[in-house]
Each structure stands twice: as C-alpha cells, then as structure tokens.
Amino acid sequence: MRGLHDNSVDFSGLYLKEKLLKPARDIRSILRWGYPKFATIRFVADHFQLSVEERHILTRVIIPPDRVISRINKKVACKGIKDRNLLLDGYNVLLSVDSLLKKEPMWFCDDGYIRDTRYYFSKAKQAEDIEEALDTILKFISEAGPKSAVFLFDAQISKSGELTGFIRRKLKEYGISGEAKTSKTADFELKTGSGNPENNAIVATSDGIVIDSVLQVLDIPACLMEKMGIEPVRLY
Structure with a gap:
C-alpha cells in the first residue's frame, strides 16, 4: 500500500473527467424528465461519439433520480x-x-x-x-x-x-x-x-x-x- 496515503497520487481516469462531464450533465437532465436510463445514455453517447469504455463509465456513474435517495x-x-x-x-x-x-x-x-x-x-x-x-x-x-x-x-x-x-x-x-x-x-x-x-x-x-x-x-x-x-x- 506504499504511496496510497499520498494525496498527490493521480488515479488515472481524471483525464476522462473533462471529456465526460458534459455528456453526464446532459444525461442527468434528460433523466429528470423520466426517460429510460440506457436509451438516454446511448442517445447522448452517440452524439458525443464516445467509446464503449466511456459509455460504460457513464452507465456505472449515472443513476436514475428515483433510486438515488433510497440507496443513499x-x-x-x-x-x-x-x-x-x-x-x-x-x-x-x-x-x-x-x-x-x-x-x-x-x-x-x-x-x-x-x-x-x-x-x-x-x-x-x-x-x-x-x-x-x-x-x-x-x-x-x-x-x-x-x-x-x-x-x-x-x-x-x-x-x-x-x-x-x-x-x-x-x-x-x-x-x-x-x-x-x-x-x-x-x-x-x-x-x-x-x-x-x-x-x-x-x-x-x-x-x-x-x-x-x-x-x-x-x-x-x-x-x-x-x-x-x-x-x-x-x-x-
């Protein structure tokens, strides 16, 4: 575990944040209107021409608003x-x-x-x-x-x-x-x-x-x- 206590550790994936931030915001905005999660992510990801891995990140990170409170x-x-x-x-x-x-x-x-x-x-x-x-x-x-x-x-x-x-x-x-x-x-x-x-x-x-x-x-x-x-x- 050497090095993990150092706050300067750069976990890879930070470089993806800038690329995925706008798509994530768009997906959340659409989900608030009650649209299905996976169709919404596919629609937005197609628009931004995201890779399979990037789409999976969005699928993992973004949760429909009706489930957030109960899980928290x-x-x-x-x-x-x-x-x-x-x-x-x-x-x-x-x-x-x-x-x-x-x-x-x-x-x-x-x-x-x-x-x-x-x-x-x-x-x-x-x-x-x-x-x-x-x-x-x-x-x-x-x-x-x-x-x-x-x-x-x-x-x-x-x-x-x-x-x-x-x-x-x-x-x-x-x-x-x-x-x-x-x-x-x-x-x-x-x-x-x-x-x-x-x-x-x-x-x-x-x-x-x-x-x-x-x-x-x-x-x-x-x-x-x-x-x-x-x-x-x-x-x-």
Missing part, C-alpha cells in the same frame, strides 16, 4: 458495523479494492457509492493475485469489529472454491469470526441475507441491484479511500 439512505457509516453481522459480496468488494490498490479510476456515483470499471470485460479472468486486497479488507474488518463477517462468492466462477478456502485461513489469522462460501444463487442470498431485521446484517457491496433489495449497505472501498485520503473521480 441505506449507507452505513464506516464505523457503524461494530457488533453487527457483515455479509460481503465477495468478488464485488475484492475486485473493487484490488482496483483501488492498483491505482485504477474509482468513480463517485450519483447514488453515493464508489465503483470502478476495470473488471467489466474480464471479471471471471481476474480473480487472482488479490491477497493484498484481501489483507486490506480484513484489516479494515478487524478494526471495525463486526460480530461476524461472511464472504459470499459465485460458485460458477472458476477457482471460487479455492478462494474461499484461502479466505477461511486468513479469517483465522486475523482473529475474525466468520466464513467464506460459494453459492449458485449468490445474488439471491445477498438480497435475502439482510432482509430479516432480526439478523441485524449489513451487506458490503456496490452492486445497485443488490443495494435496492437490502436494508443496509457498507461501501468498503469508500471507507478505505477516506482513510487513505484519496478522492474519487466525480462527474459534476
């Missing part, structure tokens, strides 16, 4: 998970933190969550070499003091079983009560894992579909960036 209201403070059960969207959190540590662009999205775009086209191929990201997450969890921490991974992705075994050993090293497991219905379990208020669970993810379905959400990349003094890229 679900966010839990970084120090708000003490003695709570934490359910982590495994690949989502690990790969996002890996992008952060590799100084990839980290985008502040309209719903208040931090998202990256690095793994969009190759997620299933990039679930390797994440030990530093895992150690960073586990250090954060051990300091935050949840009652338990459960990592959940898609069983369909190659080597998920090996990864969960590795994480179980790391949890013991850090003295964290918890588990790592795979599931063929990972998204469903994430959505229902915190649905019962008696479970007192918080879900760590930036997946908008999951966020819309759960009660409370922790944005671990945002917590780490705040601690490191790193600002995300903002399209406004």
